Amino acid sequence: MATLLQQYERVVGTEVIDQLWQLARLLDGMHIVHINSTRAGGGVAEILHRIIPLKHELGIDTTWETITGDADFFQCTKLMHNTLQGNRIDIPDLLLRHYENINTENATRLKGLLEDADIVFIHDPQPAAMIESIPSRKGKWIWRCHIDVSSPYRPVWKYLRDFVRGYDASVWSLSEFAQRLPHPMYLIPPSIDPLSDKNSDMSEEELANAYARWEIDPDRPVITQISRFDRFKDPLGVVRAYRLVKDFIPVQLVLAGGGATDDPEGEEVFNEVKASAGDDPDVHILLLPPDDHRTINALQRISDIVLQKSTREGFGLTVTEALWKGKPVIGGDTGGIRLQVVNHHTGFLVNTPEGAALRIRYLLKRRDRLEEMGQKAREFVRENFLITRHLREYLTLVVAITNENRDRIELL
Secondary structure: OOHHHHHHHHHHHHHHHHHHHHHHHOOOEEEEEEEEEEOOHHHHHHHHHHHHHHHHHOOOEEEEOOOOOOOHHHHHHHHHHHHHOOOOOOHHHHHHHHHHHHHHHHHHOHHHHHHEEEEEEEOOOOOOOHHHOOOOEEEEEEEEOOOOOOOOEEEEEEEEHHHHOOEEEEEEHHHHOOOOOOOEEEEOOEEEOOOOOOOOOOHHHHHHHHHHHHOOOOOOOOOOOOOOOOOOHHHHHHHHHHHHHHOOOOOOEEEEOOOOOOOHHHHHHHHHHHHOOOOOOOOEEEEEOOOHHHHHHHHHHHOEEEEEOOOOOOOHHHHHHHHHEEEEEEOOOOHHHHOOEOHHHEEEEEEEEHHHHHHHHHHHHHHHHHHHHHHHHHHHHHHHHHHHHHHHHHHHHHHHHOOOOOOOOOOO
């Protein structure tokens, strides 16, 4: 049976895999640790589930741990997430002290691991304060920010900055997302795994089963948004766009996704979307478990057009997933969606439900244009957003930060 790297070689070519081996040889004997807030739900967990086995196959000793917390902790970190993306909300001091205490408890639990690691990647705000409790750390600590912090609510960013300024480096998805910090700052966009259940090829039988399972008519156009039920994803705006299209074209809408263990608002938003859709039989609102990857894959593949009408977005892995399947994406003109949707080439960027509806109608009336965009979309992802590129940049970062005093690094 082919190894993981051999399977990727068939998709990206020999040269890309050779580069990974060259970088991995420079990290021989090092121990890398990743810390985030959940193993299920959201793009960070998805990326780690795929990238860590690749590190292991390259011979890199890598550990993944998650921070544990109670409802108050995750309420606080959800408020942090929203305010860092622009909401003007004051977080009560009591919640902030609780956030610090939970970070201290987790740092104590993982103290031996964190003190001895050569590289520690801390993902997003949830575990950011752990660094304060590990003063005797041996290795380099890197804060990996996956969200858009371009226009944060300043009091909350100032609070968080007091923790993250102590890191040896930070990583951002886009330069526009970043805030100035007194250490080296790197840009590494996220990626998808073309071999995962969510992105690998599917049989015609599986696709037919998806139509039948969700009572979707294969003879009428399907538009789909796959995302958490989160206000920043604007699912209510998607329902509005669908209704504006349905006045002219007999279209069907699929809104599918779920929550995450670190997102307490998901159920509330889900209920709002259900109320907005009412009893329309052509609106399919699906609450899926976070590991139902084959269903998500099938829903994207049976769709004519995929939406990601976010009002704020760190990156949006579902955009790249849809592009990889040859689907044009109509996305919100914000954040990392701009990096993936090349306007008029791989899809369209929009700001309103009315704009989304206009572009949906255009593509459904111009099937030649829809197919042309889909072909461009797949090749764009192959060149820019597959996991092998992501891993190469992570390894390059580690090589750079552990050899920061050298003028020249040679790959053997």
